[in-house]
Amino acid sequence: MNLARRPLYAQTEEILTQRIAEGVWAPGALIPPEPELAAELGVSPGTVRKALTALERRRLIERRQGRGTYVAAQTSERALFHFFRIHDLADRKHEPTSLVLDFRTGPATAEQAAALDLAEGAPVHRVERIRALAAQPVILERILLPAERFPRFALPLLQEMEDELYVLYQRDHGVTIGRAEERLGAVAADEAQAAKMRLWPGAPVLEIQRIAFDLADRPVERRVTWVDTRMHRYLARLD
16 A cells, blocks of 8 residues: 555554554553654644544544543443444344353364455354343354464353453453444344244344454454344444
């Protein structure tokens, strides 16, 4: 990529993003003032301000009145607001509870490795969990993580999770999710899926295939989600 052809604020945004991604500024850290950044990078304070505004829109930083600008720390509330799209028929978002059904580590298949830009056979963590809304099992997920990026990663089985996974990724492994790509389709639940979701085999469910990327735009999570849409919908707001 030829950075010289990009607007100066976009180049500045990329430099600042890289510093966050590399841990130069950790989650919760105070970012240097705009004049100091401008002098260091050889740009105007206005260019730095525009770059910081872009980072704020991406929820990578937060401005605190009278206190400065800080690297945003991932919270369950933030993760749910940004990445959780399931609402009930009255357009309300309920906070899900999560129960891990299975956790294991093993070699990636060719298809799994391709999705995460890994070598075939590279070790990956596999997580299966059920998510309930209003005490009803509505969402079944199968999640794949590269073990190299998440060493010593483990989740307790059959215990309700206290934090969202994206909080654990950042807090325990220094991996911040910057964006995700999703593909949606309608499928029929197989017998195993139906049993876990309290459906009948062949029941229609929404399938969501997600690849999540870190701040360096590397794929770090593959997630396949099945949703019982009898009382819930996927909601995307386009601004």
